[in-house]
Amino acid sequence: MAFLLAILIAFILYPVLRVLWVSLSDDEGRLTLIHFVNFFRRPLFREALWNTLWSGLLVVLFSAAMALPLAYVLARYEFRGKLLLQTAATLPLVIPPFVGAVAMQLILGRSGMVNQLLTNGFGITIPFMEGLTGVVLVQTLHFFPFILLNTMVSLSNIDSSLEEMAQNLGCHGFRLFRRVTLPLMLPGFVAGSLLTFIRAIDDLGTPLMLNYKNLLAPQAYLRITTIGMDDVDGYVVCVVLVILSLLALLAARKYLSLAEYATVQRAAPPMRRLQGKQLMLVWSVIVLTLGISLLPHIGILLLSFTKVWSFTVLPTTYTASNYAEILFRAPHFVINTLRYMMLAAGLDIVLGAAIAYLLLRTHVVGRNLLDAIATMPLAIPGVVLAVGYLRVFHGWDFPGAGGPLTSSWFILVIAYTMRRLPYTVRTSYAALQQVHVSLEEAAQNLGANRLRTFMKITLPMIAGGLVAGGLIAFVTSCVELASTIMLVPRIELGPISYGIYLYMQSPLGRGAGAALGVVAILLVSCGTYLTHRVFGGRAGNAFRI
């Protein structure tokens, strides 16, 4: 307990507090708000704040418009090819947003595929990818699955008797949806929207790739990397980012607490079969939505095999040399990624399971604090955590690392572990909740002590949840750029995301960067597929009495 708390405080709470402290103190270490006043005095920062808020809300709005119809159809209807669509719907998550940004440039950019066609045909261009529009577009296509998946879970968790009762009382059709279904699925929808908003304002890669710097995250990054660790403005921007996240969390809290309703489930709602015209309609809507959202994947795949592609609709020369580059000449990006992600996922599983166990099965004092700190990373942008780490662990020799922690690759593993810890805590918590206490008591009653009960009863029963949580951590760490880009000590220690970023800086490297992107997509797809297999067919059901 004390050990866990110490870890969490050292690697989550303390770095963030240090960032806060720097932004709140003057040169002599006195408390002051002057830095914040300065922040609001500068038009650049005011605009960045406004842009961040506005683009975040737009992303949520557009994502919701894309995700909600899909979620309803996928959760409530049975039809051919559904599994395929379900998988396709999660694919946008597997492409790092900044990779998607590059691909979208190729397709929708000023001299991209579509505008080439338009120029050739009509002599016009449409500025899809200019400025904030591009950022919002890329982020929407990347983040809408968050809303989709969360809403789907909520929808399929609604006890069918709740809707049947309403029908029994004469409520049906759209009215039934509005008065019963909608309020019950709201928790999932709000959770998804919250996640989307926080991730969108936290996203550093997309604006950097699209060369749009007037948002908070890139501002913080630029301040710290160009002016230096001692530039107070960078810290202030970080704190403003955290405040935005926290405000979003606060606004959503009312709805999130409702989530308990939906989980008291007896019978899943019945699936309706789709046939004939309805099926056609649904298919065309889905194919259209998902088709757009898969554009980046197509673009990146094309680019990875491209030797020359400029000012033409399709590439002119194809090659496999990009793969040779990243697999043989510079294989360290892929190897590093595998090493970091597995370590981080493993650590997350252990920490998550331990924290969940403490929360649910013991009454140790301080477990609420533990819970609170473990949940914090959800609201802390990667940039902020990275800045905190740089501040705290810079110039402090870590035992075994042979130098400051910030110059070893451990720092990346730690950052990934902490950033994704909330996921494994949640999945472990949910899994453990499914295990009725009496199952453990029965084992103790028959002579098994606590440890043996945990090993023989609890662990086998929560293993599915733990693995799923670990996979989620693995998958999402793969596409993490914000903290990576700031914490990578040396190029040869960088993971895939860093490699992509580097390659994409030069026009000649774009092919190799895309090839790395494809590898990342494959890695993440495998992880996602396995997650589905572990949860697959609702694996949890087999573990219920």
Add this chain to the structure above:
Amino acid sequence: MNAAAVRLDRIGKRYGAQWVVRDVNLSIRAGEFFTFLGPSGCGKTTLLRMIAGFIAPDEGLVYLDNQAVNQVPPWQRNIGMVFQNYALWPHMTVFENVAFGLRERKLSRHEIDSRVGKALEQVSLKGTEYRRPSQLSGGQQQRAALARTLVIQPRVLLLDEPLSNLDAKLRVEMRLELLKLQRHVGLTTIYVTHDQEEALAMSTRIAVIDRGQMVQEGQPREIYEQPANEFVADFVGQANLLSGKVRAMVENNLTVELAHGLKAEVSLQTLDGSTRLGDIVLIGIRPEAVRLIDPSTASPGLNRVEGTILASAYEGACVEYEIAALGKTIKARVTNPKTKRVFKPGEKIAVTFAAENVTLIPAKLDEAKSRLEEGTAEQ
């Protein structure tokens, strides 16, 4: 005489300021089938879990075979418990479930095989060894849970409402089977239930629990026929409770004046010395002791009052009536109605009861008095 297998000495448990169990003293002899009976939330399951060791009492001591076991963890107590939801492990087969306790005890494979086989035979589950619990019916799950517990040969068997998840017919069947098994093995058993019928049918002794306190302890007949207080009279079976003033006492026969001036003759088997002439007392009459007759029929004796049928429910084996009489609602149960007339709501009838079917219920004097005043006020 047998030593006490389980003894509770002034046991108490509280959550915050709220006592959920308070000052319970009990001694359960080896081989007994002892039942904790009470409504849900009365603390009976808490008591059971304190014996199993899952909850530590805040006060008092738990003795097993005359040894205080408060400090002994559950896994060293060797007390078998069958959980209300059976708690069969879904990731193990029936065989693995039953073998669990034996494996924990590090028995040889050979012995485990033979003992599990015997235990499954005992509960007629032979042939289901390699099924998962989810593939068993409710009754089978219940028996598997029982086998899992019996196979370790526990010194005491704890049963936490084990029949409550079964349907009515199966429940009665399992009740008899459980009883046979218990008598056959001779295992000291503690049974928790809120079902008074189950408790009366199965137990050698019953402890009635109300709001964390034991209000009566005794054999089933004592509990039903001489309830210690109003709660017991009303919870175990139904009772028509009437209060009145003692007007005459001749040996064990009392005359009690009820509301409306009605005089009731009460004939008791025993009478403790505390009742005096002029005392306010509470008397109880079981619905099945109430007789209904046509008001025009003459009947001797004083225990007769006129009333009106409020409701009647035909239940096959009996007819349940509610009758407005004495300013209250009197319940009556007429058994074997085949040859009798079933009265309809609104009909005038006469209610009678035999003097020896009335019980005197020790009640707090104030309560009885206020009841009497209520009765008088209604006149």
